Amino acid sequence: MSAPSFLLTPDELRHRDSSKWQKYPADVLPLWVADMDYAVSPFITAALQDRLTRGLGYFQLQDEPQMAALLRARLAGQGVTDLPDGGVRSLPGVVPGLYAAVLGLTAPGDDVISMTPIYPPFMSAVRDHGRNLRAAPLAQTTAGWTIDWGALEAAVTPQTRLFMLCHPHNPTGRVWTRAELERLADFVLRHDxxxxxxxxxxxxxxPVDGVQVPHTAFVSVNAALRERTVTLTGPCKAYxxxxxxxxxxxxxxxxxxDRMGRATAGVLGHASALSMTMWEAALEGGRPWLDAVLAQLLQNRDLLTARLAAELPWVGYHAPEATYLAWLDFRAHPRHADIHAFLLSEARVALNDGPTFAPDAQGFVRLNFATSPAILNDAIDRIVAACRLPDA
Ligand SMILES: Cc1ncc(COP(=O)(O)O)c(C=O)c1O
Known part of the structure; x- marks a missing residue:
């Protein structure tokens, strides 16, 4: 079988505009920020080139009919049905949506709950604006990362207004089950x-046991969530x-x-014409590319799982159910106190450092496996060699 056409070589990847490939010296393999080492879908690049043949003036931002229909159909496939007029508002990114939610749905001094470890902007969005983060740590069990319901209840205070959920979850890769989502729904309803x-x-x-299961949006599991839930979505991770x-x-x-819009009026900026074209093209014709990419990601995930089990069995790891991110527990390593710096200097592999996802996550690192099998194998070889314990 020939290699998928979207795979790129290190020379192609280390171009001058790439943050992922420029941050570290050339002998470092960068498996950190959540970009994929894959060429963008040709369907999308063709749509962008076509878009450049038309003017780049102000464009239809919210309700261009074809884009609106494609996005609503996509959301309906995830269980988000019956959206009212005005129920979809474009954003310049998902992180701005996290910030807008904190600003618009809470007041300074309010408490906000998030389950940690968590993608860092969940924490900065709360703290940057004088709200208090109430962290509910997830539980690490032999079966994987699960919700610590006791910790979640303990995080609630009379000042708690907002619950910030990440589903699927970055960095653990958990896809919350319907039972977990329903229990989370009870939790947010009970605490208003x-x-x-x-x-x-x-x-x-x-896929679970070989079957691809559609994503279940949180808001879809209980009708009472509709009046209190904002879902953030976008194309940038998948495409x-x-x-x-x-x-x-x-x-x-x-x-x-409306509250989110008022709280950020004039400062959020709007999405760009090219980004809108990109998203529309992704929804319209991006699926074959995405399916091929998902097959590659699954292969890489399983490669990583097998090699960790065989060569680094003391590294704590649960194969992610979604995302191309692996959350690795290196706390059994003698250098756990500076594991990120150790792997950078000794293995020449750049990962994301655990404490950026939770204060108590020293000894963890996040590895992005959305690359070629050759680069992934090289990175694992380097980590294994650097971690060989003296008496091994
Ligand atoms: C959970 C999550 N939300 C948001 C983002 C970033 O979204 P955007 O670039 O659209 O702001 C990321 C990027 O990795 C992410 O993992």
Whole structure:
């Protein structure tokens, strides 16, 4: 079988505009920021080139009919049905949506709950604006990362207004089950919390026992969530287009979206014409490329799983159910106190450092396996060699 056409070589990847490949010296393999080492879908690049033949003036931002229909159909496939007019608002990215939710749905001094470890902007969005983060640590069990329901209850205070969910979850790769989502729904209803749920990784789930299961949006599991939930979505993780920022805030409760809009009026900026074209093309014709990429990611995930089990069995790891991110527990290594710096200097592999995802995550690193099998194998070889214990 020939290699997929989207695979790129290190020479192609280390171009001058790439943050991922420029941050570290040339002998370092960069498996950190969540970009994929894959060429963008030709369907998308063709649409972008075509878009450049038309003017780049102000464009239809919210309700261009074809884009609106494609996005609503995509959301309906995830269980987000019956959206009202005005229930989909474009954003210049998903992180701006996290910040807009904190600003619009809470007041200074309010408490906000998030389950940690977590993608860092969940924490900075809360802290940057004088709200208090109430972290509910996930539980690490032999079966994988699970919700610590006791910790979640303990995180609630009389000042708690907002629950921030990441589904699928970055960095653990958990796809919350329907039973977990239903119990989370009971939790937010019982405590009268608003919800912002970041579902940016929804298109990056892996088959379960060989069957591809559609993503279940949090808001879809209980009708009572509709009046209190904002879902954030976007194309950049699945289609590898983070350089063209865009996203959407979606809700049945348009007053929540109005509050987010008012709180950020004039400062958020709008998505760009090219990013809108990119997203429309992804929704219209990106699926074959995404399916091929998902097959590659699954192969890489299983390669990583097998090699960790065989060669680094003391590294704590649970294969992600979604995302191309692996959350690795190196706390059994003698250099756990500076494991990120150790792997950078000794293995020449750049990962993301655990404490950026939770203060108690020293000894963990996040590895991005969305690369070629050759680069992934090289990175694992280097980590194995660097971690060989003296008496091994
Ligand atoms: C959960 C999650 N949300 C948001 C983002 C970034 O979104 P954007 O680039 O659209 O702001 C990422 C990027 O990795 C992510 O993992």
């Amino acid at each position: 919390l608003l919800v912002v749920t970041d579902e940016l990784h929804a298109d990056l789930t892996y 590898n287009t983070a350089g063209l920022g865009i996203g959407a805030a979606v809700s049945h409760a348009t007053p929540l979206l």
